[in-house]
Structure formats: C-alpha cells, structure tokens
Amino acid sequence: MLLKIVTPERVVVETEVESFVGKTVDGMIGIQSRHIPLVTPLAIGIMSYTQNGKKYPLAVMGGMLSTDGKQVTVLSDAAELSREIDTVRANRAKERAEAELRQLTDRREIALAQESLTRALTRLKLANGKG
Numbered sequence: 574m575l576l577k578i579v580t581p582e583r584v585v586v587e588t589e590v591e592s593f594v595g596k597t598v599d600g601m602i603g604i605q606s607r608h609i610p611l612v613t614p615l616a617i618g619i620m621s622y623t624q625n626g627k628k629y630p631l632a633v634m635g636g637m638l639s640t641d642g643k644q645v646t647v648l649s650d651a652a653e654l655s656r657e658i659d660t661v662r663a664n665r666a667k668e669r670a671e672a673e674l675r676q677l678t679d680r681r682e683i684a685l686a687q688e689s690l691t692r693a694l695t696r697l698k699l700a701n702g703k704g
C-alpha cells in the first residue's frame with residue numbers, strides 16, 4: 574500500500590507501507606491494504622506507519638485522510654517525523670500559547686491558542702520518544 578503524506582510545503586512521506594494508523598476526531602483508525610474506500614478528517618496528534626515491520630511515528634497537524642484500499646493520502650497543514658522536530662521552537666510555541674491562554678477572553682482566539690498548544694505538545698511528545 575502506498576502512503577503519501579503531503580503538506581502545502583512538501584511531500585513528507587511517499588513510500589510503500591504495511592499499514593498506517595491515523596488519529597481521527599472519533600479515535601484511532603488502522604488502515605491496511607484493501608481497506609474500504611474512506612475519507613475522514615484527522616485530529617492533531619501522533620500517527621504512525623509500519624514498514625518492514627518497523628513503526629515510524631510522526632506528528633500530523635490535522636487535515637484529511639483518504640484511501641481507496643491501494644493508497645492512503647494524508648493532506649495536512651503540517652506534519653513532521655520525529656527527527657525533524659525542533660524542540661526549542663516547539664517549547665517556545667508552547668509557552669506562547671500558554672501565556673495567551675492566561676490572557677485571552679475571546680472564544681475564537683482561545684480556540685486558536687488551544688490548537689497551537691496542542692500542536693506544540695504533540696511535537697514535544699513525539700520528540701521525547703513517546704510516539
């Protein structure tokens with residue numbers, strides 16, 4: 574099964590895999606070859622693919638997943654493999670979001686800061702090997 578993970582900036586992954594585990598708003602979903610055709614929104618979180626029996630975790634910042642049973646395509650604003658994470662940047666983003674959350678009162682702004690915090694925490698979790 575071909576896995577393609579694409580962002581507006583780059584192709585993050587394009588490779589043959591045995592399976593892909595994605596995080597949807599309803600929970601984790603495992604996809605293998607011959608999965609029924611599916612399109613589903615993704616949550617922000619750690620997902621993974623398995624290749625030659627080895628699991629490769631990555632951080633995916635939401636988006637959409639589609640599969641036709643032969644290929645899985647993930648379209649997301651951003652996605653990074655563990656070794657690509659800049660932890661200093663993620664820590665800064667975390668602190669910025671936490672400071673914003675202490676001050677903001679507008680619901681929409683609070684929701685955006687919460688998403689930003691979730692992205693930073695997901696990156697830090699992956700970088701700390703907890704994928």
Ligand code: ATP
Nearest residue numbers: 582634651652653657658659660662663666692696
């Ligand atoms: P920041 O506030 O640090 O920009 P962000 O969550 O707003 O973080 P995104 O909008 O999710 O960043 O991503 C913008 C681009 O920067 C994407 O290409 C993403 O892969 C990359 N990126 C963001 N944070 C990191 C990080 N900590 N390590 C590596 N790449 C990152």
